[in-house]
Amino acid sequence: MLMPNGGLIQLQSINRTFMLGDSQVHALRDVNLNIVSGEYIAVMGPSGSGKSTLLNLLGLLDRPDTGIYQLENRDVTSLSQDELAKIRSERIGFIFQSFHLVPRLTAEANIELPLVLSGMPTKERTKRVLQALKEYGLEDRAQHRPNELSGGQRQRVAIARATILRPAVLLADEPTGNLDRVTGEEVVRLLEELNAQGMTLITVTHDPVLGARARRQIRMEDGGIISDVTNAPTIIT
């Protein structure tokens, strides 16, 4: 079953249960999944179907109870917390529904945060942040705090922050959930551009329109994958 090469992510019989009071909740039930580098995936399903748990697991914020998770052909289920933190820093970018910007920091400082945490020298940091600000059209907003930015700008800052270390996987949890239609559309287009550049994009969403745009759609229910459809690549003319 395991693909020796080319696979970015391989999940093998992953199980994850939570204790909610006295009852046991089976958040993930025997999940098997192969993701190749550069894919564009939408994970859909009703609330409580386990899609968020799957995303957390893929983002190394959570560990499976049983099963094997291989990221870039490396078994990450047995790594220590600090090793996981290092992989999160270098290989994974998170985008959240509520942006999760640090309110007291400027847009610039928010984007710089992953670089600061990774211990990059200041000079290199400034260069990269400047470039990111330019790429995402945030140059005139650099010194603004999150509460002085519009929703779309906030999510752009968050995307810039998630991608500044050029991660292999971009995990987006309802990235348009707090945005209106137009800005949501903008943000999705931005994410798709990143995907087109080769970054693997995995979105969790309720929105069928957003889900339909992904090349591969995974539907979940009760902690298990019920359908996994890959559309023929649409040719953009």
Added chain:
Amino acid sequence: MKPLDTLRYARDAATGTPLRTGLLLLAISIGVAAVVILISLGDGARRFVVGQFSSIGTNLVIVLPGRSETRGFNPANLVTSTPRDLTVDDANTLLRVDGVLRIAPVVIGTTEINAEGKLREAMMVGTNDDFFRVRQLKLGLGRFLSKDEIGHGSAEVVLGAGIRREIFGAENPLGKTVRVGDRRLRVVGVLSEGGQGLGMTTDELLIVPVATAQAMLNSNTLFRVLIEARSREQIANVKVHVLKVITQRHEGEEDITVITQDAVLETFDKILNVLTLGVSGIAAISLAVAGILVMNVMLVSVTQRTAEIGLLKALGATSTAVRQLFIVEAVLLSLTGGLLGTGLGYLGAGLLRHLYPSFPAYPPLWAVAAGLGTALVSGLVFGVMPARRAAQLDPIQALSKR
């Protein structure tokens, strides 16, 4: 994460909530200021007392009438408990003791001085001409008492500077006659202003010959005999011999107490040091309270910044990095508070010195070290728990909190 970045992040986190940080700094600085001021007070009291004792002279041996009993039961006490008088003759005999440089008998009583139509109460000291040198007094005008060879007492008085000012004002009092009690005495000198010693200022004194004072007070006994030894080394020797001579003169009964300035100084020094430590211990309690406040504020901060901590972890911060951020913030807060408090303490001590110029309330260096050190340690100790809680936070739950 680099140390400098950690520091900057912690600083931004602290300044991000100005009111909370301000109140916390206030609490810590008050604690530290209390330590510094109270230690200054204690140490100032010690210096004050030591200064007072040294200012009464050097190499002093003091003879008091009466025995402070430290040897348990003595049959002599059954027969007679009244001490014999310590007389001027006793004092004069002491001049012959080996190692004694000079002596000054002292009689003290309150009396009235009446001159120029003004009347006031004053403390009268009866003594001899050597008192001037034994007590290391300074004269403002005229001369001190003359030598009284016969011991009849001449009608002379030396005024304290304060009394002179109140009665004579700017006028020259030398040669004028004043009425002291029932005697008419001639003013021969005025002491210079600001003399101190054993809690009384010499400004308010009248100094008269010992025989005159004894006659006025109708008493034969001396209040004290001050003895100046030739050198510091001879003090112990003088003490023993003085005791022996007086005991002989008092028919074998040891009814005087001899104390040395050194012993008294040392005792006071010890007592006041302990007092200072005790007082600063009390002040340290306020610092401990401030420390608990630091912990409380940091715990609230962890709860309020749950989402931020989750984010940091998602962005690749290790538990160690998160813990460091919070500990550094706690230490930064307590250190800043400590520095502010030290400044406040210096200000307070300065104010004390301004209000009571004679009181040397200088904060000693160790007080500053103690205040800062306690603040720092309490910041570290009380910062660890919240930092650990932050580091152990589950990032998923932290992030799901909006």
